[in-house]
Amino acid sequence: MIEQELKMIPAREPPKMAVGTIAWLRGNLFTGPLGTAAILLIIYGLILTVPPLVQWLFLDATWFGASSEACDREGACWAFITARLDQFIYGFYPSEEYWRPNLFFAQLAVLVGWLSIKSTPWKKWVLGYSLVIMPVVSWFLLYGDIFGLAKVDTHQWGGLMLTLLLALCGMIASLPFGVLLALGRRSDMPVIRSLCTAYIELWRGVPLITVLFMASVMLPLFMPVEVSFDKLLRAMIGIIMFQSAYMAEVVRGGLQAIPKGQFEAFDSLGLSYWQGMIMIVLPQAMRLVIPGVVNTFIALFKDTSLVLVIGLFDLLAIIQAGLNDPKWLGNSIEGYLFAGFVFWIFCFGMSKYSQRLEQQLHQGH
Amino acid sequence: MLKSLSSLKKVAVLGAFAAAGFAQVASASTTLESVKEKGYLSCGVSTGLAGFSNPDDKGIWNGLDVDVCRAVAAATLKDASKVKFVPLNAKERFTALQSGEIDVLSRNTTWTLTRDASLGLNFTGVSYYDGQGFMVKKGLGVKSAKDLDGASVCIQAGTTTELNLADYFRTNGMEYQPVVFDTSDGTAKGFDAGRCDVLTSDQSQLYALRTRLTKPDAAVVLPDVISKEPLGPLVRQGDDLWFNIVKWSLAAMINAEELGLSSENITAKKESTDPGVRRLLGIDGPKGKGINLDDEWALRIIEQVGNYDEVFQRNVGVDSPLQIDRGLNALWSDGGILYAPPFR
Numbered sequence: 001m002i003e004q005e006l007k008m009i010p011a012r013e014p015p016k017m018a019v020g021t022i023a024w025l026r027g028n029l030f031t032g033p034l035g036t037a038a039i040l041l042i043i044y045g046l047i048l049t050v051p052p053l054v055q056w057l058f059l060d061a062t063w064f065g066a067s068s069e070a071c072d073r074e075g076a077c078w079a080f081i082t083a084r085l086d087q088f089i090y091g092f093y094p095s096e097e098y099w100r101p102n103l104f105f106a107q108l109a110v111l112v113g114w115l116s117i118k119s120t121p122w123k124k125w126v127l128g129y130s131l132v133i134m135p136v137v138s139w140f141l142l143y144g145d146i147f148g149l150a151k152v153d154t155h156q157w158g159g160l161m162l163t164l165l166l167a168l169c170g171m172i173a174s175l176p177f178g179v180l181l182a183l184g185r186r187s188d189m190p191v192i193r194s195l196c197t198a199y200i201e202l203w204r205g206v207p208l209i210t211v212l213f214m215a216s217v218m219l220p221l222f223m224p225v226e227v228s229f230d231k232l233l234r235a236m237i238g239i240i241m242f243q244s245a246y247m248a249e250v251v252r253g254g255l256q257a258i259p260k261g262q263f264e265a266f267d268s269l270g271l272s273y274w275q276g277m278i279m280i281v282l283p284q285a286m287r288l289v290i291p292g293v294v295n296t297f298i299a300l301f302k303d304t305s306l307v308l309v310i311g312l313f314d315l316l317a318i319i320q321a322g323l324n325d326p327k328w329l330g331n332s333i334e335g336y337l338f339a340g341f342v343f344w345i346f347c348f349g350m351s352k353y354s355q356r357l358e359q360q361l362h363q364g365h
Numbered sequence: 366m367l368k369s370l371s372s373l374k375k376v377a378v379l380g381a382f383a384a385a386g387f388a389q390v391a392s393a394s395t396t397l398e399s400v401k402e403k404g405y406l407s408c409g410v411s412t413g414l415a416g417f418s419n420p421d422d423k424g425i426w427n428g429l430d431v432d433v434c435r436a437v438a439a440a441t442l443k444d445a446s447k448v449k450f451v452p453l454n455a456k457e458r459f460t461a462l463q464s465g466e467i468d469v470l471s472r473n474t475t476w477t478l479t480r481d482a483s484l485g486l487n488f489t490g491v492s493y494y495d496g497q498g499f500m501v502k503k504g505l506g507v508k509s510a511k512d513l514d515g516a517s518v519c520i521q522a523g524t525t526t527e528l529n530l531a532d533y534f535r536t537n538g539m540e541y542q543p544v545v546f547d548t549s550d551g552t553a554k555g556f557d558a559g560r561c562d563v564l565t566s567d568q569s570q571l572y573a574l575r576t577r578l579t580k581p582d583a584a585v586v587l588p589d590v591i592s593k594e595p596l597g598p599l600v601r602q603g604d605d606l607w608f609n610i611v612k613w614s615l616a617a618m619i620n621a622e623e624l625g626l627s628s629e630n631i632t633a634k635k636e637s638t639d640p641g642v643r644r645l646l647g648i649d650g651p652k653g654k655g656i657n658l659d660d661e662w663a664l665r666i667i668e669q670v671g672n673y674d675e676v677f678q679r680n681v682g683v684d685s686p687l688q689i690d691r692g693l694n695a696l697w698s699d700g701g702i703l704y705a706p707p708f709r
Contacts (some may be wrong), residue, residue, distance in 0.1 A: 068686075073579060084422055092424040155449065217457045220464035231466075311412055311452040321413035321420055321452075323550075325427075326686045329415060330577035332550050 067327040080331040081338050084322050088338075091158015091313050097150060101161045104138050108164070116353055118360060131172055138165075154232040158313035160342065162232075166239060166304040166314065171297050173240045178247025183277065185248065186255055196248070203245035209306050211238045216310035235307050243300055250292040254285035287361050294354035298347045305343075315339055396468055396600070396607035397441060397657060405447045408434035409467040412452040415573040416681035416689070417473045417493075426450045430471040432676045433492050433598050435669070436614045437469055440662040445669035459484050462601060469611055471598040473569075480599075489612040491597045494693040494702060496590030497529050498568040500575060503585050505562060510589035517542040519552040519561040525592075530565055533591040553577050556584075567594055572687045590693075609656050617663040619705035620645055621672035623696055628671040631664070644708045651709065663708070673703070 017023060030036045060075025064082055071077035081088070090101050111130045114120050142165075145151035157165070184196030203211075215238040216231060223229060258281050266276030286293075308317030319335040322328060400406055410418035410430055418428040431450065439445040451467050462470045463485055473495075474480070476488045501507045510533075520527050522545045534541050544561040546552045553574040556564040566574065571586050578584055598615065600608050621627070624641050626634055634642055644650030647660035656662075670676065674691075681689045695701025 068576075087420070087422065087424055092420070153449075155451065213456070217460045220466055221460060223464075308412070309454055310457060311454055313412075313452065317412065318420075324413035324415045324419045324573075325421055326415045326419070326573070326576075326680075327421070329573060329686065 068330055071331075076334050076337075077331050078334060080322070080328050080334050084328075087159060087322065088315060088318055089160045091162055091318055092156040093152060093158070093161065094150075094156070097144075097152060100141050100144070100149070100152075104141055104161070105164075107134065107138070108168075112353070116356055131175075135169060135172055154230050157232065159318045160315045162307075162312065163301075163304050163315045166236065166307065167297075167301040169236050170239045170243045170300050170304070174243035174247045174300075175293070177240070177244035178251050179282065181244060181248035182251035182255055185252055200245045200248050203242050204249070206242075208239070208242050208303050209309060211242050212306060212310050214238070231310065232312060235310060235312060239300070239304070243296070246296050247293070250289050250296055251285065253292060254287075254289035255281065257288050258285055290354055290358050290361070294350055298350055301346060301350070302343060315342060396604050397610065400441055400468055404442070405449050406434060406438040406442065406469065407449050407451060407467045408437075409451050409453045409458055409461050409470040409472055410434070411472045412454055414473055416569065416685060416687045418450070418452075418471075427680065429493060429676060429680045430473060430596075430598075432670050432680065433471045433615060434469055436618055436666045437611055439665045439669045440614045440617075440658055441610060443665060445665075459486060462486055462599060465601075468607070469598050469600055473596045474599060476595045476597050485602050486599045487602050487608055488597050488599050489608060490615045490705075491595040491703075492615055493569065493596045495567045495569050495594035495596055496693070497526055497565060497592040497594065498571055498590050499587045500556070500564045500566075500571045500584050501562060501587060503583050507587070510587055510591065511537065511539075513541065513563055514539040515541070516563045517544055517561040519544045519546060519555045519564045521545075521549050521552050521566065522547050526566055529592040549574065550577075568692075569681065569687075569689060572681075572689045576686050606657055610658065613656060613663075614666060616705040617645065617666050617708075618670065618673040618676065619696070619703060620708055621663075621667045622674045623698065623705070626667050626672060627675055628668055631667050635664075641708070 017026065029039045056075050058075075060072075061078050062071040062075065063078050065071060065077075065079035066083065068077065068080070070079050086095065086098075090098060093101060111126065111134065114126050115123065115130070120126075140146050141149070142157065142161075143152060143154070181196050181200055184192050185200060187193045187196070212235060215234040219229065219234060262280055262284070263276070266280045269276075271279070305314055305316040307314050308320065313321060316339050319339050323332050323335050408431075410426065410428070413419045414428070414430075416428055418426060418430045421427050426448075431448075434448050434450070435445040438448045451461065453461050453467075453470075453472060458470055458472050458474065459480070461467050470486075471492070473493070474488075475495075476491065480486065481488050499510050499513065501513075507513065513534075518530060518541050520530060520543055527543075527545075530541070530543075542561075544555060546555055549566060549570060552564055552566065555561060556574075557578050564571065564574065568586065568590065575581050575584050575586065598611055600611050620641075624639070624645060626642060626645065635646060635648075637643065637646075640649065646664045647653060647662070652660040653662050671679070677691065677694065678684045681687045682691065691699070691701060693701050694703055697704040
């Protein structure tokens with residue numbers, strides 16, 4: 001027997017066209033004549049638009065200044081934003097009291113961080129605090145007139161602070177009301193069922209802008225002159241009533257997805273209606289509707305800018321008011337870009353947060 | 366059916382009684398008393414209109430409409446800064462005044478018969494004579510609105526401007542091509558981009574829009590005015606004392622200009638022997654008795670807010686980026702139509 005040394009053929013490099021950047025490009029971008037043409041067209045479009053945009057947005061932009069005259073019209077006039085940034089964030093809140101909104105923002109950031117990081121303890125208590133105590137604490141912190149804090153009337157609130165407040169109060173209050181309405185609409189008791197259905201259909205059937213107009217224009221006419229009901233409060237109540245109706249339908253979607261067996265199971269275990277709902281049905285249903293709930297929240301966050309039609313200065317409205325300052329005329333593009341950017345940051349953040357929440361709560365069935 | 370109708374009637378009658386009840390509540394305490402009790406004047410302004418009412422970088426309200434309210438506060442509360450500005454949009458402005466949310470509405474509102482007569486409100490005077498005008502590019506060589514036959518015109522949709530324009534061109538037998546935008550900002554952008562030859566709006570607005578153009582100097586506002594837009598402050602009907610206070614606060618500023626009194630020379634003029642000046646400053650003459658104010662109310666307006674010319678130049682005139690001419694708003698003695706009844 002001839003001993004033959006068995007030797008492996010040395011590994012050869014794969015063909016150049018099958019690996020690395022070239023392969024990726026061929027596989028993903030230049031897949032055929034049509035794909036190649038489309039890609040080339042897109043690249044051409046980008047070359048045409050991106051450099052001038054960057055030039056306008058950053059390179060030629062004026063960042064600081066005291067009026068429109070500081071800006072040459074070659075690039076963006078960000079001086080408009082930087083000079084009025086305080087106002088865009090705090091509205092007409094007195095500047096010596098800025099620490100109060102700052103504290104409110106900080107509290108919000110801590111709570112959101114706490115609830116989104118997996119390893120933090122006492123989640124239930126923190127959630128309870130955020131939903132029940134936080135709104136009350138925030139109100140007194142911002143409004144003052146208690147514990148020696150100076151009173152800051154709501155007509156001085158504005159900017160990003162007001163946008164966040166309106167959105168938060170709509171979100172926090174609409175969730176419990178929405179759950180109750182959803183349960184009511186699926187209830188066996190005819191009176192409750194028809195009342196809840198009527199409420200939902202009525203509020204869902206009118207545009208938010210009408211609700212706000214009613215709250216700001218019609219309501220004062222029905223009330224005696226001495227009773228002046230705070231405009232912000234009226235808007236908040238309007239938003240909550242409106243939002244609850246939407247939330248109810250989202251939650252009802254989740255309730256309908258729970259199999260009948262679950263209801264029969266808690267009945268046979270001898271649990272009462274509320275025990276069964278709270279311990280068995282709602283936890284499952286709420287997990288199912290996270291995307292829907294966050295979707296509604298994001299819509300609400302953007303809808304809050306409608307309050308500008310009733311003369312409340314939310315972020316968008318205060319930017320528009322700034323655009324009418326004779327010193328700053330002609331900066332509408334910069335103003336609206338900034339507003340859009342801020343709204344996008346918050347909406348994108350909410351969307352990312354909801355995806356995290358879905359992963360954390362995923363039970364694998 | 367009949368029964369339900371009659372019960373409906375009952376409800377309506379009850380409603381009318383309830384409404385009358387509220388109206389009584391409103392007139393039970395006078396506006397002056399309630400303003401003094403609150404310690405501030407509640408003044409309705411626009412949500413932002415260059416030169417008339419807009420918040421500055423610090424959040425302080427500025428503008429011609431704003432200064433009218435400051436004058437009323439100076440007269441009644443002795444402090445021009447004691448004003449709470451309530452920003453209102455065009456639709457809710459009258460309700461806010463009717464419902465008592467604000468004490469004065471000073472929001473570039475045109476004085477018309479309907480508004481004066483059927484809304485339960487009263488105009489107290491004219492703080493600015495506005496009118497619809499035209500802006501054209503200088504290169505066109507147009508000198509008068511009569512030369513605009515066949516022009517394309519940028520306008521804002523859904524405004525009285527649109528109706529006035531149609532009326533004007535029809536009565537003069539001229540043709541035009543409307544280019545419609547939904548915001549006034551849009552009209553300026555369209556005009557700038559050359560989509561129309563002419564931009565039409567209220568004249569005060571035209572000057573503000575002109576500063577937004579890439580080359581403001583290349584555009585010119587024509588002298589022609591095709592509509593009357595007298596703007597002024599409003600109060601609720603049924604409180605004549607308050608009506609008089611607001612009316613005469615404005616008149617004090619106009620009279621001060623006529624008499625050469627300004628916030629700068631007021632201290633020196635206190636010693637003046639001119640009988641007109643002495644009457645305005647409350648040294649002689651009617652003083653403040655007739656309108657339930659102290660004698661120095663007009664003096665405070667001039668000291669803290671200034672005369673009409675100062676207010677005008679500061680907000681919309683040569684000292685502002687708007688650069689509006691006094692034009693119609695000059696004193697009657699200087700070729701304008703601004704005229705206030707005398708202090709006697």
